[in-house]
Amino acid sequence: MSKAAGIAVLLAGFLLATRLCFGTPAASSQTPNIFKPESTPADWIFHLSLFVLAITGLIFLLVFSLIVYAIVKYRKRDGGEHSEPPQVYGSNQVELAWTVIPVLIVLILFLATARVIHSVQDAPQPPQSVQVTAIGHQFWWEFRYPTLGIVTANELHVPVSDPSHPTPTFLTLLSADTDHSFWVPSLAGKTDLIPNHPNKMWIDPRETGVYLGQCAQYCGVEHAKMLLRVYVDSQEQFEQWAKEQEAEASSDSSAEAGRRVFESTGCINCHAVRGTVADGRFGPDLTHLMSRDTIAAGIAPNTPEYLRKWIQDPDSIKEGSLMPAMKLNDDDLDALIAYLGTLR
Amino acid sequence: MASDSIAINPADVATRSVSERLHDWVVTVDHKKLGIMYIVYALIFLVIGGIEATVMRIQLMRPHNDFVSPQVFNRMFTMHGTTMIFFVVIPVMFGFANYLVPLMIGARDMAFPRLNAFSFWLTAFGGLLLYFSFVGGSGLYGAGNAPDMGWWAYAPLTARAFSPGHSADYWTLALLVSGFGSVGTAINIIATVICMRCPGMTLSRMPLFAWLNLVMAFMVILAICPLTAAQVMLCVDRYLGGHFFDTQAGGSAVLWMHFFWIFGHPEVYVLVIPAFAFLSEIIPVFSRKPIFGYPVMVAATVCIGFVSLSVWAHHMFTVGMNSYANSFFAITTFAVGVPTGIKIFNWLGTMWGGRIQFKVPMLFCIGFLFQFLIAGLTGIMLGTAPFNWQLSGSYFVVAHFHYVIVGGILFALFGAFYYWYPKITGRMFNETLGKLHFWLFVIGFHLTFDLMHIPGLLGMPRRIYTYEPGRGWDTLNFLVTIGAFVQGVAILVFVANLIISCFQGAQAGNDPWDAWTLEWSTSSPPPAYNFAQIPVVESRRPLWDIKHPEDPDWKYE
Numbered sequence: 083m084s085k086a087a088g089i090a091v092l093l094a095g096f097l098l099a100t101r102l103c104f105g106t107p108a109a110s111s112q113t114p115n116i117f118k119p120e121s122t123p124a125d126w127i128f129h130l131s132l133f134v135l136a137i138t139g140l141i142f143l144l145v146f147s148l149i150v151y152a153i154v155k156y157r158k159r160d161g162g163e164h165s166e167p168p169q170v171y172g173s174n175q176v177e178l179a180w181t182v183i184p185v186l187i188v189l190i191l192f193l194a195t196a197r198v199i200h201s202v203q204d205a206p207q208p209p210q211s212v213q214v215t216a217i218g219h220q221f222w223w224e225f226r227y228p229t230l231g232i233v234t235a236n237e238l239h240v241p242v243s244d245p246s247h248p249t250p251t252f253l254t255l256l257s258a259d260t261d262h263s264f265w266v267p268s269l270a271g272k273t274d275l276i277p278n279h280p281n282k283m284w285i286d287p288r289e290t291g292v293y294l295g296q297c298a299q300y301c302g303v304e305h306a307k308m309l310l311r312v313y314v315d316s317q318e319q320f321e322q323w324a325k326e327q328e329a330e331a332s333s334d335s336s337a338e339a340g341r342r343v344f345e346s347t348g349c350i351n352c353h354a355v356r357g358t359v360a361d362g363r364f365g366p367d368l369t370h371l372m373s374r375d376t377i378a379a380g381i382a383p384n385t386p387e388y389l390r391k392w393i394q395d396p397d398s399i400k401e402g403s404l405m406p407a408m409k410l411n412d413d414d415l416d417a418l419i420a421y422l423g424t425l426r
Numbered sequence: 427m428a429s430d431s432i433a434i435n436p437a438d439v440a441t442r443s444v445s446e447r448l449h450d451w452v453v454t455v456d457h458k459k460l461g462i463m464y465i466v467y468a469l470i471f472l473v474i475g476g477i478e479a480t481v482m483r484i485q486l487m488r489p490h491n492d493f494v495s496p497q498v499f500n501r502m503f504t505m506h507g508t509t510m511i512f513f514v515v516i517p518v519m520f521g522f523a524n525y526l527v528p529l530m531i532g533a534r535d536m537a538f539p540r541l542n543a544f545s546f547w548l549t550a551f552g553g554l555l556l557y558f559s560f561v562g563g564s565g566l567y568g569a570g571n572a573p574d575m576g577w578w579a580y581a582p583l584t585a586r587a588f589s590p591g592h593s594a595d596y597w598t599l600a601l602l603v604s605g606f607g608s609v610g611t612a613i614n615i616i617a618t619v620i621c622m623r624c625p626g627m628t629l630s631r632m633p634l635f636a637w638l639n640l641v642m643a644f645m646v647i648l649a650i651c652p653l654t655a656a657q658v659m660l661c662v663d664r665y666l667g668g669h670f671f672d673t674q675a676g677g678s679a680v681l682w683m684h685f686f687w688i689f690g691h692p693e694v695y696v697l698v699i700p701a702f703a704f705l706s707e708i709i710p711v712f713s714r715k716p717i718f719g720y721p722v723m724v725a726a727t728v729c730i731g732f733v734s735l736s737v738w739a740h741h742m743f744t745v746g747m748n749s750y751a752n753s754f755f756a757i758t759t760f761a762v763g764v765p766t767g768i769k770i771f772n773w774l775g776t777m778w779g780g781r782i783q784f785k786v787p788m789l790f791c792i793g794f795l796f797q798f799l800i801a802g803l804t805g806i807m808l809g810t811a812p813f814n815w816q817l818s819g820s821y822f823v824v825a826h827f828h829y830v831i832v833g834g835i836l837f838a839l840f841g842a843f844y845y846w847y848p849k850i851t852g853r854m855f856n857e858t859l860g861k862l863h864f865w866l867f868v869i870g871f872h873l874t875f876d877l878m879h880i881p882g883l884l885g886m887p888r889r890i891y892t893y894e895p896g897r898g899w900d901t902l903n904f905l906v907t908i909g910a911f912v913q914g915v916a917i918l919v920f921v922a923n924l925i926i927s928c929f930q931g932a933q934a935g936n937d938p939w940d941a942w943t944l945e946w947s948t949s950s951p952p953p954a955y956n957f958a959q960i961p962v963v964e965s966r967r968p969l970w971d972i973k974h975p976e977d978p979d980w981k982y983e
Contacts, residue, residue, distance in 0.1 A: 113898050114885030116816040127812045134810050138803040145770065145799050152777045153792060156713070157784065166974075167781045171982055172719035180771040181764065188760040191810065196753045198812040203749040255746075260583050261679060263744060263819055267885040271815020274745045277582060277673035279680055281746035294897070298819040298887040299744075300576045302588065303496050306890030402496055 114267040114294050120314075121243075121285045122250075123202050123270040130198045137187065202271075205284060212240060212251040218262030218275035218297070220404055221304040222366055222379040232327040233354070235366030236379045239313045241320035243286035249317070250286035260302055266295030266312050274299050287314040296380075303402030309380030323373075330357030331369045331425055340421025343414045348406075355425065365405065372426040378403065386419050393418065455539035456954055460546050461525030462850065467550055468518035469921070471509050474557075476917060478506040483910040486903050489895040499891035500574035505556070507577030508597065511693070512604055513553040515835060519700040520549075520611050522842055523639045525850065527615060529945035529952060530633045532624025532961045537617035545610035552604030559596035573597040576889060578690070579660075581671035581682040586664055595664065598657045605650045605657070612646035615639055624944075626963040631983070633943050633966065634717060637724050638703035641731045645696050648735060653689035656682065680745060687738035695734040698830065699727060701838035702769055705791050708845050709773050711941045712788035713780030716967060716979070719772045726765035726772075733762045743814040752811045759809030766802060770795065785939070786860035790841035793868060797833030801826060804879070822882025828875050840867070840920065847924070848938045852950040853931030859923040866916035873909030877902050942967035 119125040156167075216238070217224040223236050240251040255264060257275040264283065265272035273283040287293070297308035315323060344350065345359055352365035360368075371377075374384055378400050382388040391398055393415065396405040410418065451459060481502050485493045494502070524542065528535055536542045559572045573593040575583040584594050619640045623632065660682075662668035669675040671682045710717045717723060739747060739755040747755075773795060782788065804826040808814050817823060840863070847855050881899045882888075893899055937946040946969060948957055965971055965979035 113896075115898075116883050116885070124816075127816055130810060131807070131813045131816070134807055134813060138806055142799065142803055145774075146796065148774055149777075149792075149795055149799075152774055153782060156777060156780050156782050158781045166714050167779060169716055169977070169979075169982075170718065170775075170779060171716055172722065172775075176775065177719050177722050177768070177772075181768055184764045184767045188757070188764060191760050191806065192753075192757045195756045195810045195812065199749045199752050199756070202812060202815075203752070260588060261580050263887075265819070265885070265887065267816060271812060272744050272819060273815070276679050276745060278676065278678060279746065295885065296887060296890075300500075300580070300583075300889040302583065303500065303574075305500075305887075306496065306892050309894070 116267045118268055120289050120293065121269040121287045123285065124268060126198050126201060127271055130194060133194055134191065137191065141187075207252050207284070208248060208250065210249055211284075212249060213254070214238065214240070214251055215254045215256060216264060216275065218255070218257040218259075218301065220259050220302050221297070221308040221400070223308070223310060224258075224366065227324070230324050230328060232324060233367040234327060234370065234374070236309070236376065237311045237313060237374050239315055239320060239323050240285065240287065241317050242290050242314050243288060245288070248286055250284050252282065252284045255281040255283065261299045262297045262301045262308070263299035264295070264310070265298035266293050266310060268293050269312060272298045287312075290314045290316055304400055307379060307381045307400045311376065311380055326373065327370055331355045333357070334424040337417070337421040337424045340417035340419070343410070343418045344421055347408060347410065347414070368422070368425055370425060371422055386423065389419055389422060390415060455535075455543045457524050457528050457536045457539065457542060458952065460542050461521045463546060464517045464521030464524060464549075467553070468514045468521060471513040471517075471553060473917070475506050475509040475514055476914065478502045478509065480910060480914060482506065483907040485891060486893075487907040488904060489893050489900055491892060494891070496891045497571070497574060500889070501572040503889055504573050504576055508556060510831070511577065511697075512601060513549075513556070515697045515831070516608060517549055518839060519642070519697065520608070522704075522846070523615055523642075523700065524611070526846065526945060527618055527636050527639055528622065529948070529956055530636050530943050531619065531622060531627055532944050532957060532963065533618065533622035534956050534960075536614050537622055538614050541610050542614050545607040545614065548607030548610065549604045552600045552607065555596055555603060556600035559593045562592060562596070578686055581677070581679040582673045584660055584664075585672050585674065587674065595661070598660055602654060602657045605654045608646050608650050612643040615643035624960050624963060630721070631963060631966050634706035634720065634723055635703040635943075638699050638706065638727050641727050642696055642699045645692050645699070645731055645734070649689045649692035649696060652685050656685035656689070683742050683745060684739070687741045690741065691738040692734050694830065695730055697835055699730070701794070701835040702727065704838045704842040704845070705773055705794060707943065708787050708791050708841050709776050711939050712783045712785055712791075713777045714783075715776055715780040717772070718775030718778075720966065722768060723772050726768045729765040730762060733758060733765070737762055740809055740814070743811045744818050756809055756811045760806065763802060763806060770799060786855070786857060786864060787841040787845035789861070789864045790837045790844065793864070794834055794837040794841070797829055797837060797871070801829035801834055804829065817882060819887055820882035821886045821888055822879050824888045825875050825878035825882065828878070833871055833875065843924070845939070847927070848934030849945055849950050849952070851928050851931070852934055853927055854934050854938060855927040855931060856923050859919055863916050863919045863923060866919060867913060870909045870912030870916055873912060874906050875909075877909070878906050937969070942969045944968055
């Protein structure tokens with residue numbers, strides 16, 4: 083009876099964990115899960131983790147049963163007498179055994195671990211890989227494609243990688259302010275973005291789709307709302323997307339009033355729109371704002387309503403973000419939203 | 427041996443006024459009074475840290491909750507971590523070491539009683555300084571606020587650009603001041619154990635409790651010094667124009683991480699080795715057998731002490747070290763599991779063939795064995811560097827180290843509280859309330875921390891004040907919060923038991939557990955001078971020798 087409740091809770095928790103990690107219905111394929119790898123680094127980690135889980139699981143079962151056996155078998159029985167049990171001080175053979183066996187287990191674990199560390203960290207970069215520089219900001223992501231001349235934010239587009247013609251994406255990780263961490267559980271383990279300390283990581287997603295993640299290193303007030311979306315496109319989609327992103331901002335004369343508002347109320351101090359005077363780098367590049375599904379680092383959908391809210395009162399969406407409340411009058415705001423709507 | 431004739435005369439105490447008795451406590455250099463003050467001080471901060479945890483759990487109960495603002499939430503987790511590590515677990519461990527080490531080695535006090543009092547008051551004022559930030563954190567120009575950079579205070583969040591005002595300075599100074607206190611106490615423990623043992627107590631006859639606290643004290647000195655150095659460097663950065671950690675001026679954020687974790691990981695063992703010490707005293711007494719493999723237990727502890735100094739960067743697998751460094755810290759991390767495993771096996775060996783009595787202290791120790799086993803195994807998962815790239819910084823890590831600190835250290839501490847309560851107060855605690863506390867706490871603990879692993883596997887990072895619905899985290903977080911409330915109720919039962927039993931408990935007598943170490947040979951509570959005559963010992967279990975003259979231990983050692 084001893085610890086029965088504890089054991090029951092443990093078992094229930096274990097079953098629940100299994101159900102949640104391996105039995106999630108297909109409808110929520112977007113749910114991040116380290117046990118559903120969709121890219122080589124995540125896959126290698128997944129297989130190593132199964133190996134480690136098997137070893138630790140066996141150790142758990144063995145030691146757990148020994149402890150339960152000891153407390154049941156050697157418990158003081160009712161009506162007990164006052165005599166003491168035989169006094170045993172130790173046993174060199176037994177102690178040697180439970181020292182040597184763990185040492186062997188440690189060696190096995192180490193070899194398996196070192197192999198995966200080397201494979202992931204020292205992987206060569208093939209010439210056809212896509213290069214991206216990811217820069218962490220309080221509290222959003224900047225993505226620059228140096229070879230393609232693209233700058234975007236919060237939504238990373240990468241091509242799907244066919245194992246026969248791999249096109250992996252190699253990321254250089256930088257930070258503009260505090261520490262951040264790039265974590266999309268289905269694609270790879272996390273790597274930190276640290277100022278003055280460039281890091282590297284790579285992914286090669288095998289299936290198209292949207293993969294969710296978020297900043298995993300505490301970076302300040304709105305660390306919780308620094309979400310991350312990775313769009314894995316087919317080769318054709320990616321090339322199409324890249325072509326659109328390379329272009330300068332469309333100059334739609336119908337939104338001329340909104341453009342004047344944008345260029346005269348301080349927006350350009352932080353935001354860039356290529357092909358115009360706006361060249362700020364403190365906030366996200368807005369050249370192709372309308373090509374993104376979300377605003378404010380994935381926290382709100384990119385609709386005119388949310389854009390209005392975001393411009394007038396960012397704290398109502400993301401308290402403590404560095405975007406100032408613009409407090410525009412209605413006419414200016416309407417014009418500005420119309421202008422932003424032309425940034426496709 | 428001492429007898430009842432040396433007990434304090436109650437009439438004598440009653441004639442003194444409250445202020446006189448308070449004065450006695452403030453100016454005392456008695457190791458027992460200082461020990462009690464450390465313990466009470468830690469219990470007060472335990473309640474404060476627990477309230478901070480509860481605020482966080484209410485906020486995370488459902489997605490997009492707005493119980494507190496992000497700023498308040500960030501202060502809560504910073505203060506919760508700092509409080510629990512520096513102002514709960516360290517002081518309570520020092521409290522028990524202070525109270526018990528001189529009694530166990532047959533000494534009349536610590537080696538340096540005045541240093542002892544000085545160290546306590548430094549630690550005490552350190553805690554007050556930290557909490558004063560709530561009032562003075564913003565300096566003169568506004569309302570105060572507590573630090574909000576996390577208890578690791580990673581650079582550059584501590585730079586003036588990101589932490590204006592004085593909240594980071596209160597954090598720095600609090601840790602500096604209490605760090606000096608910790609080093610003072612550590613030196614004192616070392617000197618006491620080395621120099622103050624009674625006749626006949628060789629190092630190989632010393633109770634494991636004293637041995638383990640000796641190792642802990644050495645580790646405190648090795649761990650606190652780099653932290654203190656780093657805090658001074660941070661002060662230089664913030665006020666004298668230094669650039670050690672100021673990344674905007676070319677400083678290194680990674681340097682701070684190394685300094686912090688060179689302190690931070692040995693610190694884990696500073697906290698857990700005294701917990702091992704409790705188990706090594708309690709399990710033998712309630713199994714009615716001597717500790718299994720005493721020399722191996724000592725060797726394993728010293729081994730943990732050394733190996734744990736070389737594992738710090740397993741907290742930094744994601745910061746971009748090269749593959750050789752990652753491999754090195756992976757193997758040292760696995761290696762530290764070997765001596766730790768030996769300890770679990772030796773406690774098992776102690777229970778094996780014994781006659782186990784399920785008194786409340788033993789229940790908590792058995793809880794420790796199960797939970798520390800799981801904590802160790804999740805530790806192996808986290809030590810596997812590639813697996814760590816997924817798990818690090820997620821709720822899996824939060825669950826893992828709470829398994830160590832709550833499921834391990836706090837359970838051992840509760841066991842210690844119940845085991846030595848009769849010695850410290852002279853009265854027995856209420857056994858029924860003790861068992862209620864145990865079962866409530868077991869249920870609450872497992873509800874909270876078993877389930878907390880899973881959101882981590884599903885991508886939930888730690889230190890987020892809110893989260894998006896629909897990621898499979900909602901139900902789990904709700905249940906985790908329920909578990910936290912159950913634990914809160916259990917703590918209330920515990921505190922009530924401590925207070926009520928102090929007045930209404932049955933008289934304990936000198937030796938309620940039929941135990942074997944020297945503290946049980948004197949009265950409960952012990953007189954100021956501990957022993958009327960300094961005892962002479964001939965084995966590891968001096969009281970066993972007296973109770974069983976026909977079969978004394980010294981024949982076999």
